[in-house]
Amino acid sequence: MKYGRYEVVKELGRGTMGVVYQAHDPQIDRMVALKVLRPDRVVSQDFVLRFLREAKAIGRISHPNIVTVYDVGQDHGTIYIAMEFLEGRPLNEAIKGRTLPPDEAVQMCSEVAEALGYAHSKGITHRDIKPSNIILTPDHRTKLTDFGIARIEDPDAAQQTQAGDILGTPVYMAPEQVMGQKADGRTDLYALGVILYEMVVGKRPFGGGNIAAIFRSITHEPPEDPMKAGTFHHRELADLILKSLSKDPNQRFQTGQKMAAALKACLDAGAHPFPESTVSAEKPVRSKKAGIVIAVLCVCLAAGIIGYKTMQNPGEDASATAGAELPAASSLLDVASTPSGAQVFVDSAFKGTTPVNIPLHPGSYEIRLNLPGYYEWEAQLQIGEDQPAPLDVRLVSID
Known part of the structure; x- marks a missing residue:
């Protein structure tokens, strides 16, 4: 199969928006990674624009630690992006079940920090920094990938994310992301701090038995000092992480x-990259908005349903959210919207217009709501067992 001049070799992975293939470019005889928008997404202009944003985001930047975009095109009624084919393995595989020496972790994270600093200077916020989006190459370099939900500071670009959308991967999300607030470069650096903690301590700083508990921990609980959380002993680096x-x-x-400068300096004997006072214990976030968001999330979890947007990568460590094998018993998804009359799609299949009750087996589903004149709403939802799962969506007018 071919997309444009690119000949597909094999599938590498798939997610909510598209499929990634290894492909051959005969024009210059090289392998590329070909990201192809799912055909059912092409019918939504909103998703087409969001898909093309990734190409625009990384196509206009050039950095040795960021994946390179070569080409964008259309074929077979869909859109594709040809990118640098990376040999190596994702960071989540490298750190699974083990910690890394501080100097090795610092080297990797300093490269990512420099890459993020460059992207931020170009007006691009990644918003989904996680180990599976960091590739370790055979020549011991890091490559930052997957700008699929990046935010671009471009006054001519349409805003694709409706207010209150939760974008990102839960365990690496910053408090402002959890609360549906604007993300900027500091949000990416927070996620990098979570990764660094995980690399040297062997576990993540925030966790819980379900997504609502994880979000509550992120917004309300201080992280455990890395010096107390494991066998890690490096005060300067621990303070940097905090x-x-x-x-x-x-x-x-x-x-x-x-x-990046602080990471490199903190391993030098006697180095103090920032004042000691800046890492004192913090007071929990207690804003009204935080309380409201957490309350809503807890209600959703009690009903057995919670949504977030992310590109799931092969081999992703889902231990924080995965549960036991789900039984075959049926449940009921009760979907309503304001205003009503929105079309409801479950895994791309039309199920009726709101309000509507949809019988489903427990499991993960992709839910989309469409109503002319309103932004499309989408979420990846986990349906619980033996209880109705209410979903009430307030759609945002395009005008």
Whole structure:
């Protein structure tokens, strides 16, 4: 099969928006990674624009630690992006079940911090920094990938994310992402701090038995000091990690360059990359908005349903959210919207217009609501067992 001039070799992975293939470019005889928008997404202009944003985001930047985009095209009624084919393995595979020596972890994270600092200087916020989006190449370099939900500071670009959308991967999300607030470069650096904690301690700083518990931990609980959480013993680096995990973005590193410099300096004997006072224990976030968001999330979890947007990568460690094997018993998804009359799609299949009751087996489903004149709403939802799962969506007018 071919897309444009690119000959597909094999499938590498698939997610909510598209499929990634290894493909051959005969024009210059090289392998590329070909990201192809799912055909059912082409019918939605909103998703087409969002897909093309990834190409625009990484196509206009050039950095040795960021994947390179070669080409964008259309074929077979869909859109594709040809990118640099990376040999190596994702960071989540490298750190699974083990910790890394501090110097190795610092080297990797400093490269990512510098790459993020460069992207931020170009007006691009990644918003989904996680180990599976960091590739370790055979020549011991890191490559940052998957800008699929990146935010671009472009006054000519349409805003694709409706207010209140939760984008990202839960265990690496910053408090402002959990609360549906604007994400900026400091949000990416927070996620990098979570990754660094995981690399040297062997576990993540925030967790829980379900997504609502994880979100509550992220927004309300201070992280355990890395020096007390495992066998890690490096005070300067521990303080750096705590600074990067500040719940207040103003207390974190303000640029990727500053975080990279601090990472390199903290391993030098006697180095103090930032004042000791900046890593003191924080007070939990207690804003009204945080309380409302957490309450809503808890209600959703009680009903057995919670949604978030992410590109799931092969081999992704889903231990924080995966449960036991789900039984075959049926449940009921009760979908309503304001205004009513929205078309409801479950895994791309039309199920009726709101309000509607949809019988489903327990499991994960992709839900979309469409109504002319309103932004499309989408979420990946986990349906619980033996109880109705209410979903009430307030659609946002395009005007």
